[in-house]
Amino acid sequence: MGEKLTAVTMKTLANKLGVSITTVSNAYSKPDRLSTDLRDQILATAKELGYCGPSAAGRALRSGKTDVCGFLFHGGVSHAFSDPYSIMLLAGLSEAVEEYGASVLLLRAPAAEEATNQMLQRAAIDALVVGSAERQESGIEQLRQRGVRIVSTAPSADGDWVTINDAKAGRLIGKHLARLGHRQVVVIASGASKGGMESFDYSPDGMDDRLFAGTYESERIRGLWEKMPDARITVAFAGHCIRESGRRAAGQALDVQDRPTAIVALSDTLALGAWDAAQERGLTPGRDLSISGFDDIPDARFLGITTIHQPVTEKGRLIGRLAMDPDYPDRQITLPIELIVRASTGPAPKN
Amino acid sequence: MGEKLTAVTMKTLANKLGVSITTVSNAYSKPDRLSTDLRDQILATAKELGYCGPSAAGRALRSGKTDVCGFLFHGGVSHAFSDPYSIMLLAGLSEAVEEYGASVLLLRAPAAEEATNQMLQRAAIDALVVGSAERQESGIEQLRQRGVRIVSTAPSADGDWVTINDAKAGRLIGKHLARLGHRQVVVIASGASKGGMESFDYSPDGMDDRLFAGTYESERIRGLWEKMPDARITVAFAGHCIRESGRRAAGQALDVQDRPTAIVALSDTLALGAWDAAQERGLTPGRDLSISGFDDIPDARFLGITTIHQPVTEKGRLIGRLAMDPDYPDRQITLPIELIVRASTGPAPKN
DNA sequence: TTGTAAGCGTTATCAG
């Protein structure tokens, strides 16, 4: 009946209690600037009137803080989050961000860069985490100038990032496979071929058309190539980074006359698919065919897939801290990695 | 060098062009309220000065619109999003929300209800989607009074929701299994037992202690029970809704003297785990043991698991539309479901 | 078609 339609604000509280708005505000954000008694009293009547803390909008406008951390990713949600790696990263990020009392805003980049930029500017965020470095959005630089902290998973000269040494990861796999005598390798990368072709032989020069320079994928391949100078390395593009894509791409790679002795998937999710493809063809991984991945997701351990371990959840946490805490000391972090040898790799079979 | 430290705002534009702030504002939000010439001119200098549209904070405070849709879920991100059902729901939601130019804010409910309410009030959102109805948060009602639209996946007398008939879903499975002669059924539910026990025999009365009334799980079990009057139905709690939990719970259920002839997992994700458990024990699903799930996620089709199909992505889309569009006509939607019989269910084996 | 003025709810600054 007599319901007030006007929202309960700090003013309402102030009037009711006969104190100033400032004092009410301080009761929330600067507890040490007023007596405990008054503070308790304010909080009590707040509860009574159904007032639940400073409005996000008001605070955001005045102080510039939104307590929101944007997470920018490319491709559909279904693709982004069906990869356990993404989930783990997001879990760590979300965990850390929560510790600062903030939340994560999902920002899916539209296909058009223009639209992406608009979306980025319209978002009320304190920080932006760039999940995939598929493109260099110009809008990101504008955001930075607006005071939004940017944290990336890809290294750069200045700027904040948390990453691993992807080239080294590639070298670890390369060394391992070279020692096992492999000389016919198919690399399975996510993403579509830029050249419009399904696969091509790798050489480190002139890759710009096909692999984005500086992506984790191109780094991993380069590392691999460095340690396998005598091998023929073919790169196949799988599409989205999901298990099924890996299965399809590996299937194609295996259904040829002179099939490879090793498949290097650039992520465990793709490696799982390669494992499926091998199974379907009656090939035993580690004996008839070596399969390796990257990232060390739980299923990789379960199936016994050789991979490069990286602390993904911790990566997410660190990214979150960099994003939310401008005073966090280390702002360019390279996390340790480790080669985990499991049953899926073994000596190259003799012909 | 001469970089301006003050942010570029509508005022900057207005001064530079000698027009009023209102006109600049209109150039963005009400294009028909000024001449095309002037508008183009404004947009041009905007680009020149590096102004990228109205600030989210200012707009939010003044108009009350944030273009953000909150998504409230319980449990960790890693659990919430490792279930394909959640991903599909989120994908649909995100897709629809994007069509309105908005984004999704991930709101993970802390364990304490008090903290959850605080978080909810502090979030700048136009709408809130309640992903899991584990608890009835009192803060949700407050949000509604503040003008935030609430959309749920669980039906209620008033309010907006998109759901399926869970009791009917249970009945479809029950009828199917009863016809096949099953009389010993173990139901695998997610969540922890409230009674502190691992499992218990079901009867529709006095379940309040163990199953939250009105959840999709209790509805599904009730439906099952209605169509299997002669069966002994035991309910086991698996913990989080992940495959591994299903494996463990099913394993325990199978490692007893008088093992059940059918396992009814309350979600496909749990059913996949039950499938794993059966495999490990040399039991062939559909012959030695019937396994069924709910939701029809892709892997269920892959493994041939009998299940109840529901259009999950479409559900997410509809939820998104209800959330973002107050004028969307149908505000209480029950989506169709369908029994999908696959190889994982078959006649109850004779003892 | 354009401009004026008021105020959304909060916090920062400075004065008592």
Next chain:
DNA sequence: CTGATAACGCTTACAA
């Protein structure tokens, strides 16, 4: 310890 005042950047009547 407490309060008055002035923004923050924008939209929305209403006036010209």
